[in-house]
Amino acid sequence: KMAKTKQLRHVIMAPYIEPVKAEGGLDKLTGKILEICRANNIGVTFALNRKLLGKALKKKSKISMVGIIDPSGPNEVYKRMVGVAESSRQTWQMYQHDRLYQDTKFLKEYVRSTAKPKSPPLSAKQIAKLNTSFVPSNFDQRRRRGGGGGGGEA
Numbered sequence: 001k002m003a004k005t006k007q008l009r010h011v012i013m014a015p016y017i018e019p020v021k022a023e024g025g026l027d028k029l030t031g032k033i034l035e036i037c038r039a040n041n042i043g044v045t046f047a048l049n050r051k052l053l054g055k056a057l058k059k060k061s062k063i064s065m066v067g068i069i070d071p072s073g074p075n076e077v078y079k080r081m082v083g084v085a086e087s088s089r090q091t092w093q094m095y096q097h098d099r100l101y102q103d104t105k106f107l108k109e110y111v112r113s114t115a116k117p118k119s120p121p122l123s124a125k126q127i128a129k130l131n132t133s134f135v136p137s138n139f140d141q142r143r144r145r146g147g148g149g150g151g152g153e154a
Contacts (some may be wrong), residue, residue: 002067003036010068010082011037014053015046017064022043030065 002008013030020026037044048054050062057063071078 002069003033003040003042004038006042007039007069008037008042008067009071010043010078011065011081012045012047012053012068014050014063015050016049026064033065038055043082043085045081047085 001140003011010120011033013034027068034044036042048056050064053063053066057066068078
């Protein structure tokens with residue numbers, strides 16, 4: 001509700017949540033919340049796990065997600081958390097980018113799969129068929145007569 005009304009400033013979410021495929025399960029709920037956060041430009045940080053997130057809030061139960069409405073009390077801690085999350089996100093993206101280009105087996109396979117198969121070279125007849133617009137109209141008559149150059153023998 002808070003995310004829809006844009007009252008949330010940030011969301012902290014456990015990265016590994018067990019999938020629940022049942023109707024109205026945790027998967028769909030967290031997915032909807034993430035979509036709303038993305039649409040309303042609300043920051044999301046993936047941190048800890050469900051057990052540690054509950055422990056950080058001094059709860060005995062496991063907690064999947066926490067919404068921050070007003071970080072004005074621990075503002076410095078909040079700013080540091082957002083900074084660390086952003087720098088970690090950039091590091092992860094750079095790592096993924098580097099990993100993609102360092103994986104030569106992947107690159108070779110990609111090049112092999114996208115390369116066009118080489119066709120055998122064309123014969124003179126095939127070339128002639130392709131370039132019919134460039135063949136002179138009297139080409140066949142010249143060949144039958146034995147040349148067609150000027151000055152013949154008598």
